[in-house]
Amino acid sequence: MNACAYPLDVLPRDKQLAYDLQRSLIHECGHLIVGDHVGVINSFADFWLYEDVDPVKERLVGGQCRCFPPLGGRSNQLMGVAGIVAEGLADEEIDGEYFFCSGSLLDYIDGEPNAMSATDLEAAGEIDEELLDECADVIQRRWPDLIAEALHYLGQFEKRYADDDDVVAAASSVRVRLEGLASRFQMLDGALNAIRSSHS
Numbered sequence: 001m002n003a004c005a006y007p008l009d010v011l012p013r014d015k016q017l018a019y020d021l022q023r024s025l026i027h028e029c030g031h032l033i034v035g036d037h038v039g040v041i042n043s044f045a046d047f048w049l050y051e052d053v054d055p056v057k058e059r060l061v062g063g064q065c066r067c068f069p070p071l072g073g074r075s076n077q078l079m080g081v082a083g084i085v086a087e088g089l090a091d092e093e094i095d096g097e098y099f100f101c102s103g104s105l106l107d108y109i110d111g112e113p114n115a116m117s118a119t120d121l122e123a124a125g126e127i128d129e130e131l132l133d134e135c136a137d138v139i140q141r142r143w144p145d146l147i148a149e150a151l152h153y154l155g156q157f158e159k160r161y162a163d164d165d166d167v168v169a170a171a172s173s174v175r176v177r178l179e180g181l182a183s184r185f186q187m188l189d190g191a192l193n194a195i196r197s198s199h200s
Contacts, residue, residue, distance in 0.1 A: 010055055017060050017170035021047075021157065022177060023087055024063035025150040030086025031065035031079060032149055033142045034135060038075035043067040045149075047157045049167065061157075078135050080124030084109065084116055085135045086146065090181060102132035140185045147182040151175065 011019065028045040035043045047063045071079060088105050106129055109115045116124070124131070139146060158171040 013055070013060075014166040014169040014173075016055055017049075017166055018173040018177075020059045020061040021154070021170055022090075022174045024059070024061045025153055025174070025178070026086050026090045026146070027083035028063040028065045029146045029149040029153065030082040030084075030139055031067065033086075033146045034078050034082035034138055035065070035067040035071075036145075037138050037142065038071060038078055040067040040071065040079075041069065045153055047153055049161055049164070076123050077125050077127075077131055078138065080120045080122070081116075081127060081132060081135050082139065083120060085132055086139050089136060089139055089143070089184075100136055102129040102136065105132055143185045144182055147178055150178050154178065 010016070024047055028047070032043050032045055043066060045063060045065045047061060050058065050060055050062055053060065065083075067079065070076075084105070089100055106127065109127060154171055154174055158168060161167040
């Protein structure tokens with residue numbers, strides 16, 4: 001299902017593309033990174049542009065992650081929530097301060113029918129805060145790898161749709177945003193280490 005709810009009125013096409021493209025890249029690369037962590041051998045992602053959609057109700061950019069071999073148990077659950085957790089880790093910022101609250105994310109998942117795809121929900125099974133926190137910990141430790149993957153696929157997407165001026169503008173905006181996010185958790189780790197040192 002290609003459902004999406006925008007918090008604001010309809011944006012210009014290049015701005016909507018940037019919004020959807022960044023979310024799709026972060027989401028699918030979250031699956032890739034967690035898949036690598038839990039033992040997936042082969043994985044790849046694909047991204048495409050939707051044509052003739054209602055931008056108020058639907059995303060302009062689609063994405064999909066494929067991982068082999070299929071996994072079960074806790075590994076499959078972590079894979080299921082990896083996309084939405086990665087999105088949360090990229091988004092959760094207020095007044096320049098980073099935070100991640102698994103409880104708030106869980107409330108969102110429970111309250112928003114389109115928060116996760118049917119495939120992700122099936123893989124995740126029963127979702128609780130412990131699962132979301134475990135997944136967030138994996139992604140935070142591999143965050144630079146996630147951003148590197150996202151930039152790689154961004155380049156592919158831009159080349160694929162190089163004749164679309166809005167895509168080119170959106171890709172440029174997303175590249176700057178992703179590069180700015182690359183060191184997010186390195187700075188957080190540094191701050192935490194400084195606090196620990198002050199109490200030792």
